[in-house]
Amino acid sequence: MEILISTAIGFLVACGIYLMLRARTMDVVIGLTLLSYAVNLFLFASGRLVSNSAALISPDAAAYADPLPQALVLTAIVIGFGMTSFLVVLAIRAFGDLGNDHVDGEASKK
């Protein structure tokens, strides 16, 4: 499971960085979204990967899952979602103001 999770995170980060380095704002937005998915998975995994364990104190629990990373991930998801929606609005605004969707606001030279 560790290998699966780490491969998934690595793949998401690679795709995210590739898209972030592109010159169009929507690509960058999607890249940032992928990067934040990867980060959320990473945060989630920082509490160790265990299945079927008690999150709270129970008398017959052999092992505990760490509930804190889930709280952290929840916060991170909410903040990331808000930020992404703001960025989408800003990208549309910039498209309207600048007349194209290049991140530097200049039409690409062909």
Add this chain to the structure above:
Amino acid sequence: MSHWLIMPVLLPMVAAILMLLTARLGRTVERSISLLSMLGLVAISVALLNTTLGGDYQVYAVGNWVAPFGIVLVLDRLSALMVLLTSVLALFSLLYACNGQDRDGRHFHVLFHMQLMGLNGAFLTGDLFNLFVFFEILLIASYGLLLHGGGPLRSRAGLHYVILNLAGSALFLVAIGALYGMLGTLNMADLAVKVAQAEPEQLRLIHISALLLMVVFGLKAALLPLYFWLPSAYSSASPAVAALFAIMTKVGIYSIIRMFMLVFGIEAGVLSHLAQPWLLPLGLVTLALGAFGVLASSCLRRQVAYLVVVSVGTLMAGVGLLTVESLAASLYYLLHSTLITGGMFLLADVIARQRGDVGSQLRLGPTVTQPLLLSTLFFIGALAVVGLPPLSGFIGKLLLLQAAVHEPSMAWFWAVILIASFFALIALSRTGSALFLKTDDQAVTGVRVESVSLIAVVALLLTSPLLAFYGGAVSSFTTDAAEQLMQPMNYIEGVLGSQQLPVVATTEVAP
């Protein structure tokens, strides 16, 4: 436990909500709430600063959950100083915006107070994840403020700023996740204890996350490879916002000082002082490039934005020296540079508006309407920024240079700081002559500066002579703050209580 400690966070939040609710009642109500809450904030931060004079740590456990489990706010001399600095700067920026620029877009005052809430929270919190949350609060408010007034320039600068900071937040979360995974805590004091006891095989990951944190804070502080966003963002922001943003880079510097003096500080064993070998050279190069930027700017606003980069470089180099004297000098310089660059952003706007279409571009333009007043203010500001006697910039730089005397890096430190000051002097003399001497006497725009704006500009620029006049008192306070930073054990004991401390081998020998 005094509840006053959470007021710097609560008051702006409540004021912001009140202003949202009363938004239909018009601008007078909004401005009154805003200014009253600002005055209250200044009073509270003075009172809080006063309580730290004795050197105690005040800890506020939010929701009464004790330290390593709940989130704590911690007040020490450094955080009290930063909160006071923020509220003073914000008071005058807000006053300036009341000349009508607060109506250029919607909800200026609400966003402004949300930003203050984030700033104060970031300075007060004793928890790493909470620091992230407050960073996001101040960032999302700053996105709104940066775009305040609209226009293509702001959209473009805003886009870069938002994208960079989102990428920075992702790195921040990775660092937090790795630290939590290794050490199982995010309370800063508890982290400091756990870092010192880390297993050898954990060290590498902790090291990586510490340096990731430095990248994140370096991005906020605009340290060398990460400062390119700053000049266009700050020079396109509306003036009151740019003035408030003078404190934003200082949040990054504060976080670097906090993390690398406390968590990776003297007691951290193998991992102690991770960042310091990077800070001095990076700070000096940032300083040098900032000075070139000041020389090369063809617009006063951009020049002031580069002066912010210069101040960041100077501060980082000072922090990198890692002595009580250099930290104390850096904190003094931080006070001075924040207030003066804030004042210069406001002054640049006054000058730009009186020059009509030419604005703050350094080319032939109309004579300003009030040449004597504005040139005197510019002269005071320039003297203070460059660091010529008798103003506070001189004292700050003198303290920094003195602190470096016995260091091996003294030659570099002295050379870069002095040459950069010389460059700034040349650039600002040229700017002054371009703005006030080489003008077109026929064209006069007739725009006069509003009295609220004038009060704000004069007040911010007057802090420089005041900081110089009360230099003894201020620098003895910053020395106390630096000494407090050098003893992370007291912070840990203040937050966690003495029973949680790792057993330190006592060297007392029975007679």
